[in-house]
Amino acid sequence: MIWGLLTEQIKHGRDQRIEYPGADTHDLFRPTLIGAWAGDDPIGGAFVMPDEQDAEQYRLTIGDQGAQIIERYCVMIxxxxxxxxxxxxxxGTQLKYFxxxxxxxxxxLLISGIPTTDQAHALNRRCGYRILAPLVPLVIQPGHADTGLTPIGLPFTRxxxxxxxxxxxxxxxxxxxxxVGQALQSDIPRRGHQQATVEWLDHT
Incomplete structure (x- = not known):
């Protein structure tokens, strides 16, 4: 019911590649649906998951060590x-905090999302999120700066x-x-040998 509500209400910006996560009876760190209810009726919902997609992008372009950190310690709404x-x-605020x-x-350690409407932007501001300018890639560097792990830019697929x-x-x-930072130019690093101008904004 929550999956249907999200599919119906989020008309634009939803990643259609992500499949229904199914039931979780063991409380594992995996894609999870969260519901808000009035009696037996769902009135709101959220879908949160480990940041598997960006971890896989890191794994394919740069390497496995940083990908494991992203997948284990980064969450995507x-x-x-x-x-x-x-x-x-x-x-919505209660769902965000949940x-x-x-x-x-x-x-x-890090939670992120891609709001696509004015209402979603306002919700993120109320909840204390840092919001980048439209279509500016987020840059994540897993590990300490002295580990040599390369930052990766996360561009928009939609x-x-x-x-x-x-x-x-x-x-x-x-x-x-x-x-965590933002790219200041379009040549975002996709391979280990490429460089990009990054403004670092925060860290765990």
């Missing part, structure tokens, strides 16, 4: 939605004009650390 008649009641709680319970990265640091850690 794939969507949050509330039925129109229940908006303006703080349900996603963060879920991430912290699984020791994640050219939704209002799309932008939003992220929040969930905790501080000595190891593994994660640096």
């Amino acid at each position: 794939q969507g949050i939605a509330t039925l129109p008649q229940h908006r303006g009641k703080g349900i 996603c963060e709680q879920w991430a912290r319970e699984h020791d994640a 050219q939704t004009p209002a799309a932008r990265w939003a992220f929040k640091i969930l905790g501080q850690s000595t190891r593994p650390a994660i640096r």
Whole structure:
């Protein structure tokens, strides 16, 4: 029911490649649906998961060591939605914070998402997320700066004009650390030998 609500309410910007996650009876760190209910009726929902897609991009272009850090300690919110008649009641904010709680319970250090509407941008601002300019790639460097692990730029696969990265640091850690920034030019590093101009914004 929550999957259907999200599919119906998020018309643009949703990654159609991600499949229904199915039931989780063991509380594993895996793609998870979160629901808000009024009695027996779903009125809002969220879909949160380990950042497997960006970890795989890192693995294919740069290497496995950094990919393991991203996959284990970074979380991606794939969507949050509330039925129109229940908006303006703080349900989206509660869902957002519940996603963060879920991430912290699984020791994640970074949570991110790609809001695509004015309402989603406002929700992220209320919840303390840093929001990049439209279509500016997020850059993640897994590990400490002195480990030599290459930063990777995360460009947009969907050219939704209002799309932008939003992220929040969930905790501080000595190891593994994660640096987060934004690309200042279009030649984002896709291979280990390429360089990009990056403004570093935060770190775990």
